[in-house]
Amino acid sequence: MTLMKLLTLATCFASALITSPATLANDSTLTFANYRDIRDLNPHLYGGEIFAQNLLFEGLIHLGENGKLEPWLATNWSVSEDGKLYTFTLREGVTFSDGSPFNAEVVKQNFDALLDNGNRHTWLESIRLMLEVEETGKQSVRVVDNHTIEVEFANSYYPFLVELGVTRPFRFLSPKCFKEGTTKDGTLCYVGTGSYQLSSNTVDQQASFEQYANYWGEKPQIEKIVAKVIPDNQARLLALRSGDVDMVYGLQLITARAFKQFETDPRFNTILSEPVSTRMLILNSKSDNLNDTRVRQALSHLTNKAVIAERILLGLEKPADTLLARNVPYADIELTPYQYNVETAEQLLNAAGWTLDGKVRKKDGKPFEITLSYDSDKVVERTIAQYLQSEWSKLGLTLNLVGEEEQAHRDRLKHGEFDLSFNISWGTPYDPQSFLGGMRKPVYGDYAAQQGIPEKAQLDQHILDALEATNEQERQAHYSYVLETLHNQAIYIPLTYEQNRAIFNKKLEGVGFNPSQFEIPLQRMSIK
Amino acid sequence: MLGACITLLLVSFIAFTMVNLIPADPAEVALRVNDTTPSEEAIEEIRIKLGLDQPFLVRYTHWLSASLQGDFGTSFTNANRSVFGELARSFPYTLTLAGISLVLLIAVSIPLGVLSAVYKDHWLDKIVRTFIFASTAMPNFWLAFILIWFFSIKLYWLPSSGATSWSHYALPSITLCMAYIATYIRLIRNSMLDTMQDNYVSYARARGLSEYQVIWKHLLKNSLQTSMTALGIGVVRLIAGTVVIESIFAIPGLGRLALSAIFNRDYPVIQAYILVMGCLFVLSNLIIDILQTVIDPRLKSEGEYQ
Numbered sequence: 001m002t003l004m005k006l007l008t009l010a011t012c013f014a015s016a017l018i019t020s021p022a023t024l025a026n027d028s029t030l031t032f033a034n035y036r037d038i039r040d041l042n043p044h045l046y047g048g049e050i051f052a053q054n055l056l057f058e059g060l061i062h063l064g065e066n067g068k069l070e071p072w073l074a075t076n077w078s079v080s081e082d083g084k085l086y087t088f089t090l091r092e093g094v095t096f097s098d099g100s101p102f103n104a105e106v107v108k109q110n111f112d113a114l115l116d117n118g119n120r121h122t123w124l125e126s127i128r129l130m131l132e133v134e135e136t137g138k139q140s141v142r143v144v145d146n147h148t149i150e151v152e153f154a155n156s157y158y159p160f161l162v163e164l165g166v167t168r169p170f171r172f173l174s175p176k177c178f179k180e181g182t183t184k185d186g187t188l189c190y191v192g193t194g195s196y197q198l199s200s201n202t203v204d205q206q207a208s209f210e211q212y213a214n215y216w217g218e219k220p221q222i223e224k225i226v227a228k229v230i231p232d233n234q235a236r237l238l239a240l241r242s243g244d245v246d247m248v249y250g251l252q253l254i255t256a257r258a259f260k261q262f263e264t265d266p267r268f269n270t271i272l273s274e275p276v277s278t279r280m281l282i283l284n285s286k287s288d289n290l291n292d293t294r295v296r297q298a299l300s301h302l303t304n305k306a307v308i309a310e311r312i313l314l315g316l317e318k319p320a321d322t323l324l325a326r327n328v329p330y331a332d333i334e335l336t337p338y339q340y341n342v343e344t345a346e347q348l349l350n351a352a353g354w355t356l357d358g359k360v361r362k363k364d365g366k367p368f369e370i371t372l373s374y375d376s377d378k379v380v381e382r383t384i385a386q387y388l389q390s391e392w393s394k395l396g397l398t399l400n401l402v403g404e405e406e407q408a409h410r411d412r413l414k415h416g417e418f419d420l421s422f423n424i425s426w427g428t429p430y431d432p433q434s435f436l437g438g439m440r441k442p443v444y445g446d447y448a449a450q451q452g453i454p455e456k457a458q459l460d461q462h463i464l465d466a467l468e469a470t471n472e473q474e475r476q477a478h479y480s481y482v483l484e485t486l487h488n489q490a491i492y493i494p495l496t497y498e499q500n501r502a503i504f505n506k507k508l509e510g511v512g513f514n515p516s517q518f519e520i521p522l523q524r525m526s527i528k
Numbered sequence: 529m530l531g532a533c534i535t536l537l538l539v540s541f542i543a544f545t546m547v548n549l550i551p552a553d554p555a556e557v558a559l560r561v562n563d564t565t566p567s568e569e570a571i572e573e574i575r576i577k578l579g580l581d582q583p584f585l586v587r588y589t590h591w592l593s594a595s596l597q598g599d600f601g602t603s604f605t606n607a608n609r610s611v612f613g614e615l616a617r618s619f620p621y622t623l624t625l626a627g628i629s630l631v632l633l634i635a636v637s638i639p640l641g642v643l644s645a646v647y648k649d650h651w652l653d654k655i656v657r658t659f660i661f662a663s664t665a666m667p668n669f670w671l672a673f674i675l676i677w678f679f680s681i682k683l684y685w686l687p688s689s690g691a692t693s694w695s696h697y698a699l700p701s702i703t704l705c706m707a708y709i710a711t712y713i714r715l716i717r718n719s720m721l722d723t724m725q726d727n728y729v730s731y732a733r734a735r736g737l738s739e740y741q742v743i744w745k746h747l748l749k750n751s752l753q754t755s756m757t758a759l760g761i762g763v764v765r766l767i768a769g770t771v772v773i774e775s776i777f778a779i780p781g782l783g784r785l786a787l788s789a790i791f792n793r794d795y796p797v798i799q800a801y802i803l804v805m806g807c808l809f810v811l812s813n814l815i816i817d818i819l820q821t822v823i824d825p826r827l828k829s830e831g832e833y834q
């Protein structure tokens with residue numbers, strides 16, 4: 001009763017404050033919810049929201065469906081026999097939304113800005129190979145004529161064309177936005193050749209994008225796009241229900257439970273993409289109780305992925321048999337999955353010397369005990385961890401759980417201070433090249449976890465060889481070696497293949513997915 | 529005044545030390561939150577750029593002297609933004625939210641507090657006490673969602689998030705003041721009950737003043753004095769208490785700035801936030817002290833005799 005009275009009272013105050021009722025989004029405008037501000041949209045760095053950078057800036061090559069390479073600001077390209085020299089023919093008649101023309105000089109200026117800030121792009125082997133050319137006193141990026149440009153590498157490097165297609169960092173900023181000829185110390189504006197331009201941004205509230213009238217290509221249908229900042233998960237979904245926003249998009253923003261709730265609501269559409277990345281456990285081969293391959297294999301056999309996919313992830317992710325799904329380039333190889341099988345696991349544990357003593361499994365009198373660390377913000381990870389804890393305890397294995405705040409967790413991974421942890425592959429189109437490439441450097445948990453396997457040095461070499469191979473078969477052979485070794489060593493327990501998600505109200509049409517889960521194909525959407 | 533300065537110096541030192549005790553390397557985190565691969569070269573480069581290669585005390589003195597001039601440095605997570613600019617941008621939102629909440633707080637807690645004291649043990653008092661109980665027990669994020677569900681989704685009356693018009697502040701300010709309302713009603717109720725025993729109340733009644741005059745003119749004025757300190761601190765508490773509410777209602781205020789700074793290990797922003805909050809608390813205490821002496825001259829003379 002008192003609460004109702006208070007609500008009535010509150011209503012009086014509220015109605016006094018109302019200037020206009022909550023308005024539904026305008027007809028030619030698409031409003032969607034994001035969890036943070038668009039931040040710094042400098043296309044040559046990584047600190048801005050990808051959807052926004054993708055609306056404003058374009059690259060030489062477009063990644064179409066299934067990662068197909070399509071012409072974009074380059075109409076044509078060719079690669080030399082030795083794989084070291086790339087030549088691009090640029091599209092004519094393209095202008096930036098500030099009126100500056102797009103030409104070979106501008107392309108060179110943009111590439112040079114990236115080389116000028118090389119330390120920020122260490123994940124890209126291509127930048128390193130370009131810098132290596134520059135060190136010899138030669139220019140790596142050269143203007144051939146007004147609409148032709150060539151890029152030379154110190155070594156052949158096949159993923160370059162894919163890297164040109166992802167949102168960062170190879171996109172073109174208007175020369176008028178450069179600060180002292182470069183972009184490493186910030187930019188003066190965010191102007192690209194894209195079909196939309198940034199019309200306004202109220203920090204931490206909303207950003208608006210409007211169509212660029214002189215866009216060279218096909219005009220998108222939606223006139224204005226508004227990205228509203230709503231940091232809280234629940235509040236975002238409530239805003240969708242109340243009509244304040246039309247769409248919530250992305251794996252990180254929609255929980256499985258929320259997706260299921262909206263699935264049955266007739267006012268909304270829900271869609272799922274093809275698998276985009278792998279959710280997995282990473283096992284530290286340096287850890288005392290996990291340095292035996294048989295133990296790691298036993299844990300793989302003890303993990304019931306079907307239950308995790310169906311019960312915990314509510315069927316929104318598919319059980320994963322291998323580190324990378326078979327539709328990932330170069331990952332379509334024959335590997336025998338570790339099927340869920342308690343007996344095999346027991347045999348392996350016994351063979352490794354971990355025998356059952358009462359209810360606990362021991363070796364040399366020491367009980368089996370390992371710790372699974374996870375990011376405490378990720379509720380799903382905690383749930384999976386608790387499930388494994390109860391399952392594995394049935395075999396006398398003690399699994400301790402440690403949930404930590406994100407940055408502390410990432411520190412732990414980097415420094416190898418873990419037994420087990422969760423991990424996610426980079427996702428299409430970065431898999432396999434960037435995900436495997438990242439294993440070579442002491443930056444992520446992968447590097448630390450692999451230190452205990454005898455073939456680590458060969459693994460790193462094969463990864464590098466795969467990136468530099470000029471011939472498909474050779475490259476496949478290197479990738480096969482890497483994937484097979486990691487599989488046999490059971491360094492990873494693949495759990496599920498993640499699928500991207502979107503929920504939107506029925507007035508929206510053409511909502512789909514790009515190869516990269518971090519992008520939102522807003523340009524293809526329309527309003528009924 | 530001297531005490532206040534020492535307190536502030538202490539606050540600044542604690543703010544700086546505590547933040548630096550966080551185990552993560554801020555240079556590395558600064559790269560990570562910008563989705564940049566934190567390679568050794570990149571970390572080294574950014575460490576020098578951010579001045580993190582300097583010894584602790586050097587950094588502290590630099591920071592303190594710059595802060596005193598209003599320069600809190602630049603945000604680690606976005607080099608284009610100065611910390612002062614960030615604070616200046618978010619403060620008005622939080623101030624508006626806290627201001628409306630304060631008005632609500634006073635408008636609701638004084639009448640309810642007085643009523644429940646005057647009608648002690650009457651059904652009215654019992655209802656107020658139940659309300660106190662309920663509002664203390666209810667987590668404010670939960671109340672926030674109930675309000676959104678009712679007013680934004682069921683009735684379509686009010687927007688659920690953002691801060692672009694006055695109507696956007698309605699739900700968050702109700703939620704915010706609810707967290708403190710119970711405390712103030714109880715405070716006013718108790719001090720009213722205490723004051724009622726005083727001789728001057730009986731004297732006022734004996735003088736034949738109406739019950740209305742006794743309660744609203746004499747009792748309330750004297751009871752409010754004790755509640756004043758609490759209310760003064762309350763203003764700052766309202767400002768500091770906006771963290772959760774600003775996140776839920778997507779208000780780009782100080783609370784949210786602090787929260788994201790903590791998650792991103794944005795040292796300069798965290799330090800500046802703690803310092804500003806410390807200043808506000810010390811300042812509001814000072815103002816309340818002065819105000820109280822103005823209202824009740826007895827306090828001043830007591831001080832002089834001691």
